[in-house]
Amino acid sequence: MIARPVLIAALLASASATVPARAQDQQEKKDAPFTLQQALGDPDGLTISGSVRGRYEVLGNQFRPGLDRHDDLVVLRTTLFAEYDTGPIRIGGEIMDSRAYFDDAGSSVSTGEVNAAELIQGYVGVDLDDALGSGSSTSVDVGRFTMDLGSRRLVGRNNFRNATNAFAGIRAEFRGADKTYLTAFYALPLNRLPGDKAGILDNKVMWDRESFDVAFWGGFLNKPALAGRANLDFYFYGLTERDSPDYPTKNRHLYTPGIRIFSDPKPGKTDFEIEGAYQFGRARTGTTATAPEQDVSAYFVHAEIGHQFDIAWTPRVSIEYDRASGDRAGGGFGRFDSLYGVRRPDYGPSSIYGPLGRNNIDSPGVRLEVTPDKRWDGFVMYRANWLDSAIDSFANTGVRDPGGASGRFGGHQIEGRVRYWIVPKLLRVDTGAALLINGRFLNDAPNANGFGDPVYGYFDLTATF
Known part of the structure; x- marks a missing residue:
């Protein structure tokens, strides 16, 4: 645990040091580093890009029941994307290679970190240009693809997590002349x-x-400048699943309508965001075929107000509140399912950390963000965390007290992150840390590890080409 972090940090630091200072100056002046696209002579119709990321991360005082007290690993992710546009027809694909090293059987490492040499995108697309109106554009893609919709809280491509969500199917997109965006899939x-x-x-x-x-379907609408600086997102998602010979399921049939109203941060302006979704349907209490089905009634809410100051470092201060329902006594299924959303922007680092998530949580917080210049940015955030339901598992910890005798206070989380472009648009370092100060629930629940306050840190280096 001591020698390994020093070795990994030295290797990552030496990798960044291999970029000569003179080359850095030249790249900064051009503000457009040499890319794979340029190396191939920027051929007509072809778009190609890639990235390599290496990250060392360490977790002390594991919060998940039944795992080792300490965990550390190195994760590597390599991507290569290419798309050829013949005019109305596009053919595209992307390979993502996600691997983890130095882990063991006592680690929480999972398919969230490891998915080696996978074709996450492989599609044929048709562009219909302004077939549905002057100034508009319409496209249809068939095959494998990833999706980022709205805030990404329910549908998003994972960035911090080493492996990502991906789908196979059909997707249609429409962009109006007034910048209205609509997609169905x-x-x-x-x-x-x-x-x-x-x-x-x-x-x-x-x-x-x-x-x-397992099928996932729905639609998403974005209406910019609905009223002044306010933008609107509206969506409806459906998820249906059934057992297969290899994969027993909870037979979820979930329907999730939601709405988001927000304004974008701007120097000297106050911004806001309100998002909420309700979830209904049916689901089994377990994955066995004989498990009883229950009605689902669940929800999540995110509310935020912030102000970005028009001064040096353009600091932005925001107050945030998140709540997502948990199971309660009485025979209904109340734990919100976050579908294929991402957690990092709201709840802190995921990967081998990630105790907080969009289920059974009641959490206010305050955040400070700064951007000293185009190369530096960072933030710090504090959250207080309660359980929405005292008898359900707390967020993503796996810690539960079925009798509800351990109270509802999960604890305090403090996190921070700093990022720096060593070579603008080409090479960036990202480092951060998080501390979860256990509350009564994480100390007293029957299956709590009792290891102490979880502490996490990471250091990564990303090259984009």
Whole structure:
């Protein structure tokens, strides 16, 4: 635990040091580093790009029940994207190679960190230009793809997490002359493989599978400048699943309508965001075929108000509030399912950390963000965290007190992050840390580890080409 961090930090630092100072100056002046696209002579119709990221992360005082007290690992992610546009027809694909090293059976490492040599995108697209109105554009893609919709709280491509959500299906997009955006999709989520611990620890290469046993569909609308600086998102998502021979499920049939009204941060201005979603349908209490079905009634809310000062470093201070329902006594299913959303922007680092998430949580917080210049940015944030329901598992910790005798206070989280472009648009370093100060619940719940306050840190280096 001591020698390894020093070694990894030295390797990452030496990698960044290999960029000569003179080259850095030249790149900064051009503000457009040499890319793979340029290396190929910028051919007509072809778009190609890639990235490599290496990250060392360490967790002390594991909060998940049944795992080792300390955990550390190195994760590597390599991507290569290419798209050829012939005019109305586009053919595209992306390979993502996500691997983890120095982990072991006592680690929480999962398919969220490991998905080796996977084709996460592979599609054929048709562009219909202004077929649906002057100044508009319409496109239809069929195949494998990733999606970022709205705030990404329910549908998003993972960035901090080493492996990402991806889908196979059909997706149509419309952009109006007034910048209105509408998308509709029917997709089969990719099941990341291998799913067994031995295969994950081995970084085994297996083709991810999709199946009609799990289907995800819906629509999303964005209306900018609805009233002044206020923008509107509206969405409706459906998720249906059934058991297959290899994968028993809770037979979820979930329907999630939601709305978001927000304004973008701007120097000297106050901004805001309000998002809420309600979830209904049916789900089993477990994955066995005989488990009883229950009605689902769940929700989440995010509210935020901030102000960005028009001074040096353009600091922005925001007050945030998040709440997502949990299961309660009485026979209903009340735990909110965040579908295919991302957690990092609201709840802190995920990966081998990530105790907080969009289920069974009641959490106010305050955030300070700064941007000293185009190369530096950072933030610090504090959150106080309660359980929405005292008898359900607390957020993503896996810690639960079925009798509700451990109270509702989960604890305080403090986190921070700093990023710096070593070479603008080419090479960036990202480092951060988080501390969860256990509350009564994490100390007293029957299956709590009792290891103490979880503390986490990471250091990564990303090259984009």
